[in-house]
Amino acid sequence: xxxxxxxxxxxxxxxxxxxxxxxxxxxxxxxxxxxxxxxxxxxxxxxxxxxxxxxxxxxxxxxxxxxxxxxxxxxxxxxxxxxxxxxxxxxxxxxxxxxxxxxxxxxxxxxxxxxxxxxxxxxxxxxxxxxxxxxxxxxxxxxxxxxxxxxxxxxxxxxxxxxxxxxxxxxxxxxxxxxxxxxxxxxxxxxxxxxxxxxxxxxxxxxxxxxxxxxxxxxxxxxxxxxxxxxxxxxxxxxxxxxxxxxxxxxxxxxxxxxxxxxxxxxxxxxxxxxxxxxxxxxxxxxxxxxxxxxxxxxxxxxxxxxxxxxxxxxxxxxxxxxxxxxxxxxxx
Amino acid sequence: xxxxxxxxxxxxxxxxxxxxxxxxxxxxxxxxxxxxxxxxxxxxxxxxxxxxxxxxxxxxxxxxxxxxxxxxxxxxxxxxxxxxxxxxxxxxxxxxxxxxxxxxxxxxxxxxxxxxxxxxxxxxxxxxxxxxxxxxxxxxxxxxxxxxxxxxxxxxxxxxxxxxxxxxxxxxxxxxxxxxxxxxxxxxxxxxxxxxxxxxxxxxxxxxxxxxxxxxxxxxxxxxxxxxxxxxxxxxxxxxxxxxxxxxxxxxxxxxxxxxxxxxxxxxxxxxxxxxxxxxxxxxxxxxxxxxxxxxxxxxxxxxxxxxxxxxxxxxxxxxxxxxxxxxxxxxx
DNA sequence: TTGAAAGCGGTACCAG
DNA sequence: CTGGTACCGCTTTCAA
Numbered sequence: 001x002x003x004x005x006x007x008x009x010x011x012x013x014x015x016x017x018x019x020x021x022x023x024x025x026x027x028x029x030x031x032x033x034x035x036x037x038x039x040x041x042x043x044x045x046x047x048x049x050x051x052x053x054x055x056x057x058x059x060x061x062x063x064x065x066x067x068x069x070x071x072x073x074x075x076x077x078x079x080x081x082x083x084x085x086x087x088x089x090x091x092x093x094x095x096x097x098x099x100x101x102x103x104x105x106x107x108x109x110x111x112x113x114x115x116x117x118x119x120x121x122x123x124x125x126x127x128x129x130x131x132x133x134x135x136x137x138x139x140x141x142x143x144x145x146x147x148x149x150x151x152x153x154x155x156x157x158x159x160x161x162x163x164x165x166x167x168x169x170x171x172x173x174x175x176x177x178x179x180x181x182x183x184x185x186x187x188x189x190x191x192x193x194x195x196x197x198x199x200x201x202x203x204x205x206x207x208x209x210x211x212x213x214x215x216x217x218x219x220x221x222x223x224x225x226x227x228x229x230x231x232x233x234x235x236x237x238x239x240x241x242x243x244x245x246x247x248x249x250x251x252x253x254x255x256x257x258x259x260x261x262x263x264x265x266x267x268x269x270x271x272x273x274x275x276x277x278x279x280x281x282x283x284x285x286x287x288x289x290x291x292x293x294x295x296x297x298x299x300x301x302x303x304x305x306x307x308x309x310x311x312x313x314x315x316x317x318x319x320x321x322x323x324x325x326x327x328x329x330x331x332x333x
Numbered sequence: 334x335x336x337x338x339x340x341x342x343x344x345x346x347x348x349x350x351x352x353x354x355x356x357x358x359x360x361x362x363x364x365x366x367x368x369x370x371x372x373x374x375x376x377x378x379x380x381x382x383x384x385x386x387x388x389x390x391x392x393x394x395x396x397x398x399x400x401x402x403x404x405x406x407x408x409x410x411x412x413x414x415x416x417x418x419x420x421x422x423x424x425x426x427x428x429x430x431x432x433x434x435x436x437x438x439x440x441x442x443x444x445x446x447x448x449x450x451x452x453x454x455x456x457x458x459x460x461x462x463x464x465x466x467x468x469x470x471x472x473x474x475x476x477x478x479x480x481x482x483x484x485x486x487x488x489x490x491x492x493x494x495x496x497x498x499x500x501x502x503x504x505x506x507x508x509x510x511x512x513x514x515x516x517x518x519x520x521x522x523x524x525x526x527x528x529x530x531x532x533x534x535x536x537x538x539x540x541x542x543x544x545x546x547x548x549x550x551x552x553x554x555x556x557x558x559x560x561x562x563x564x565x566x567x568x569x570x571x572x573x574x575x576x577x578x579x580x581x582x583x584x585x586x587x588x589x590x591x592x593x594x595x596x597x598x599x600x601x602x603x604x605x606x607x608x609x610x611x612x613x614x615x616x617x618x619x620x621x622x623x624x625x626x627x628x629x630x631x632x633x634x635x636x637x638x639x640x641x642x643x644x645x646x647x648x649x650x651x652x653x654x655x656x657x658x659x660x661x662x663x664x665x666x
Numbered sequence: 667t668t669g670a671a672a673g674c675g676g677t678a679c680c681a682g
Numbered sequence: 683c684t685g686g687t688a689c690c691g692c693t694t695t696c697a698a
Contacts, residue, residue, distance in 0.1 A: 009674095009675060009676090010675065010676060010677095011675080011676095019684080019685085020684070020685045020686070021675090021676075021677090021685090021686095022676095022677075022678080022679095022684075022685060022686075022687090023683090023684060023685070025676065025677060025678090026677090026678095026683095026684085029677095032683065032684080033683065033684075034683065034684095037683090037684090051451075052675085052676070053451065053674090053675055053676070054448075054451050054452060055388060055391050055392050055451065055452065055453055055674090055675080055676095056392055056674075056675035056676045056677090056690090057675080057676055057677080058388050058676095058690095059388050059389055059392050059674090059675080059676075059690050059691070059692095060675085060676055060677050060678085060689085060690055061677080061690065062676080062677075064452070066448075066452070068431075074413070074416065074417040074420065075417060077410075077413075080407070080410075080413040080417075083407065084407040084408060084413075084434065084436075087407065087434045087436070088436065091436070096433075096445070096448060097433065097434070098401075098431040098432065098433055098449075099431065099432040099433070099434070100429075100430065100431055100432070101417065101420045101430070101432070103417075103420070103421065103424070112429070115387075115399075115429060116431075118384075118386065118387050118388065119387060119388065119397070119399070119452065120388055223611050223612070223615075224611065252611075252612060252615055255615050256614070256615055259615070278556050278557065278585075279556070279585060279612055281589070282556075282585055282588050282589055282592070282616065283615065283616065283617070284616070284617030342690095342691060342692090343691065343692060343693095344691080344692095352668080352669085353668070353669045353670075354669090354691085354692075354693090355668075355669060355670080355671095355692095355693080355694080356667085356668055356669075358692065358693060358694085359667095359668085359693095359694095362693095365667065365668080366667065366668075367667065367668095370667085370668090385691085385692070386690090386691055386692070388690090388691080388692095389674090389690070389691035389692045389693090390691080390692055390693075391674095391692095392674050392675070392676095392690090392691080392692075393673085393674055393691085393692050393693050393694085394674065394693080395692080395693075667698105668697100668698085669696105669697085669698075670695105670696090670697085670698095671694100671695095671696090671697105672693105672694090672695085672696100673692105673693090673694090673695100674691105674692090674693095675690105676689105676690090677688105677689090677690090678687100678688090678689090679686105679687090679688085679689100680685100680686085680687085680688100681684100681685085681686080681687105682683105682684080682685080682686095
């Protein structure tokens with residue numbers, strides 16, 4: 001169709017300088033050759049607009065300078081924010097970033113990871129949808145992997161940032177319990193895709209300890225996904241007195257449902273979220289939720305990855321402590 | 334460090350089947366060879382877990398099956414949503430997607446585009462930060478490019494989805510004017526990076542026509558960026574009676590500022606946004622804003638790109654019509 | 667229908 | 683210090 005403007009190759013630069021391709025390759029990377037020819041080659045190369053083709057280099061076995069961030073679901077607002085934060089951090093250390101979105105399907109996450117590794121990304125930061133979904137081992141053997149949120153059991157990752165969900169869940173339920181709530185619905189997106197996640201187990205445990213009735217309800221990610229479900233839940237006869245959403249995005253859907261049903265928060269139902277997305281503060285009433293320090297998560301994940309890329313040794317690990325932000329969605333202001 | 338498990342190569346499959354690499358290559362793509370050997374090769378290949386290395390294929394000049402989405406700024410909530418919608422649409426047509434984030438810097442956008450093209454993405458969907466930032470021509474010559482939001486002048490893109498900002502801005506300002514507002518602050522993120530965008534020119538024109546005073550204020554993307562600015566703006570002596578934000582994210586920052594200053598919306602200041610992000614409906618008061626039908630934008634963009642990849646001819650273009658959603662942030666409910 | 671061989675654009679090993 | 687050259691893994695003429 002169009003005339004493709006071929007880019008300059010190393011052989012052309014070699015011809016232009018009267019050197020061999022090998023010499024040019026060395027010169028441009030500051031190896032072997034005299035600093036004099038190095039200079040000359042650099043000049044000619046930039047005049048010709050030459051830059052090494054990353055694909056050719058990758059095929060040979062080198063690196064691409066590209067790191068992949070694999071998001072479990074970009075429907076989720078907090079995940080969107082985390083992704084953005086990761087890109088920022090990676091750029092700060094001069095790594096280019098590509099993002100891929102598994103859209104909530106664990107199998108897809110693994111497939112994307114494979115594809116990205118095939119494309120020779122230098123490293124992978126992944127927030128798994130479900131912990132045990134398939135053969136991550138092979139991936140981790142080919143490229144450094146840092147996980148966020150759920151460790152991959154039995155896989156040799158180079159770093160993990162995990163959330164202390166047990167404490168986070170327990171704190172929230174204790175808070176609700178102390179306000180007198182005994183019938184609490186817990187909405188979680190991960191139930192459907194990965195039953196048995198730690199957060200859910202924590203819910204059950206805390207429920208028993210506190211002597212309250214927690215009904216776990218599987219739920220679509222995202223506002224639009226959770227609103228219909230919440231509508232049904234809250235319109236029913238045996239309406240819970242509080243709803244605990246394992247993601248702020250889900251809580252927004254509950255807000256929408258309450259608005260539609262004319263229910264007052266927290267008078268008719270108390271609502272708690274779980275990520276502290278920036279918008280949660282702005283809602284009316286502001287949403288009680290749990291802050292994990294998104295910025296710190298991103299910083300650690302990138303730090304772990306970079307140190308592995310630089311040849312660092314031991315696997316690194318950081319446990320994020322939850323910070324319950326009590327706002328008016330549970331406690332009337 | 335670790336033992337890298339080498340993946341199977343075409344030569345190994347060739348050896349295993351007693352054929353030549355060429356025959357295997359053909360067989361796997363259903364070309365030339367007899368359907369009998371085709372079958373046999375397929376079986377052996379899948380047994381060995383063989384899959385063609387996309388990098389080698391790309392180097393040879395083929396395609397990668399990967400499309401890149403280049404976002405102007407993932408700080409912006411609406412852009413985040415658009416990105417997600419694009420991924421969904423692309424997956425629906427079996428294209429894999431990678432996302433890159435220019436984070437509001439036009440120059441970075443171009444650099445990322447170059448890098449992605451170097452990595453042999455098959456196509457590019459880009460929502461430009463600023464229209465005239467550098468040499469997009471060379472990019473568009475190597476790979477099909479679809480733009481969203483701002484066409485790239487003089488560049489041979491294969492498709493464009495543009496917003497009728499003129500009408501959108503005029504409608505909003507007319508709405509505010511009809512409510513009696515005469516001193517309106519217009520917050521725009523693009524002023525700083527790309528002065529002279531159409532939206533801004535539209536503001537000036539509409540201001541003149543309606544006989545109202547519009548003060549254009551450059552503004553950071555995102556809630557956290559706009560809040561301090563809004564604080565300053567609204568705490569000043571000559572406070573505007575209405576604020577028109579050229580992105581919902583910015584409006585959220587204005588909400589935050591109003592909350593801090595104890596200003597009532599719309600009593601003390603009316604606020605209007607410009608994207609209709611799903612959350613805008615949920616705020617108190619719900620935000621008056623302009624809907625562009627994000628889903629339709631994504632569908633068209635992907636349709637344009639796919640038709641170009643399939644060899645389609647003429648450049649395609651769609652103009653999105655604005656839909657003003659009047660809510661209580663301008664008209665008390 | 668199948669096979670041999672020449673690339674795609676670099677890099678790294680080996681002589682010189 | 684520099685130049686030849688054999689790869690990396692796949693595709694695609696061109697012959698057989």
